[in-house]
Amino acid sequence: MEKTPAKKEEATIKPRRIRNPELRRAAILEAAFAAFSERGYSGATLREIAARAGVSHGLLKQHFGSKEQLFLAAIPGTRDWKDVVFGEGEGSAAERIVAAFTKREEAGTGLDVLVTLIRAAAEDVQGADTLFEAVRDATIELYSPLLTGEDSRTRIEFLMAFLIGVTFSRHMVAGGLLATMDHQSFSRLLASMLDQILWADGSTPPGR
Numbered sequence: 001m002e003k004t005p006a007k008k009e010e011a012t013i014k015p016r017r018i019r020n021p022e023l024r025r026a027a028i029l030e031a032a033f034a035a036f037s038e039r040g041y042s043g044a045t046l047r048e049i050a051a052r053a054g055v056s057h058g059l060l061k062q063h064f065g066s067k068e069q070l071f072l073a074a075i076p077g078t079r080d081w082k083d084v085v086f087g088e089g090e091g092s093a094a095e096r097i098v099a100a101f102t103k104r105e106e107a108g109t110g111l112d113v114l115v116t117l118i119r120a121a122a123e124d125v126q127g128a129d130t131l132f133e134a135v136r137d138a139t140i141e142l143y144s145p146l147l148t149g150e151d152s153r154t155r156i157e158f159l160m161a162f163l164i165g166v167t168f169s170r171h172m173v174a175g176g177l178l179a180t181m182d183h184q185s186f187s188r189l190l191a192s193m194l195d196q197i198l199w200a201d202g203s204t205p206p207g208r
Contacts, residue, residue, distance in 0.1 A: 027053045028060055032074035033111075041071060041116045041131070042123055068134035075111045076104065081142060093146065094194040098187050101163070106171075106183075114167040136160060149201035159197045166190065 031052035035044040046067055050060040064070040084100040085093060104112050117135055120128035136157065143156045169178040170186070178186070 024053075024055060024059075025063060028055060028063060028070070029074045032070050036071060036074060036111060041120055042127070046070070066130070066134070068131050071116070071131070072113065072134060072138055075113060075116075085142060085146065092191070092195070094191045094198065095187075097194060098191045101190070102183065102187055112167070112171075114164050115171065118164065118168055118172060143198070147198060147201075148203050151201070155197055155200055159194065162193070162197060 028049065032044075032049045035049045035052060038044075039048075044067075046060055047057050049070070050057045053060070060070070064073060081100075084096055091099070113135055117128065117131055120131050139160050140153060140156050143159070144152065147155065149155075166178065169176060170181075171179075173179070181189075
């Protein structure tokens with residue numbers, strides 16, 4: 001009786017390649033979000049994300065450049081941040097920023113950019129440098145059009161440091177006044193602080 005040839009292992013089948021650039025980018029972002037959610041920022045790798053998305057490692061780097069840039073593009077709260085800061089909405093710019101900040105922080109996904117930055121620094125201070133630089137550069141690029149004055153960059157970096165501290169106190173250590181303050185009181189106080197930091201030069205805040 002003639003033997004039937006053995007089937008090839010399914011593992012040898014290469015993933016289907018996505019040719020449409022927009023669909024390919026969307027597939028990469030979806031794969032990145034899944035990988036970062038499951039493995040954390042430090043545990044996820046570009047090669048793993050590329051394999052999930054069905055693209056080559058080189059193509060992924062061509063689209064996003066680095067793990068840091070891919071992370072910022074993939075997680076909620078950073079990819080749509082310009083719409084929050086410059087878009088129309090209730091209240092002043094500071095109040096809109098605070099509303100988005102508290103919503104993101106209190107979602108409890110663990111993928112907030114500042115939470116991730118703090119955790120990365122706790123695991124490996126030197127390894128967190130590149131992520132910090134990417135977050136800092138993105139923050140400066142975002143807020144610079146809003147501000148005037150020679151010290152505008154200083155105020156932006158101070159804002160970032162301030163929000164890192166708030167995130168650490170309210171959502172990671174979860175102790176003290178900031179952690180126990182009710183949402184409305186916290187949001188009102190934080191918006192007031194942001195006004196003082198961002199528009200310390202005396203200029204008029206947008207939305208006022």
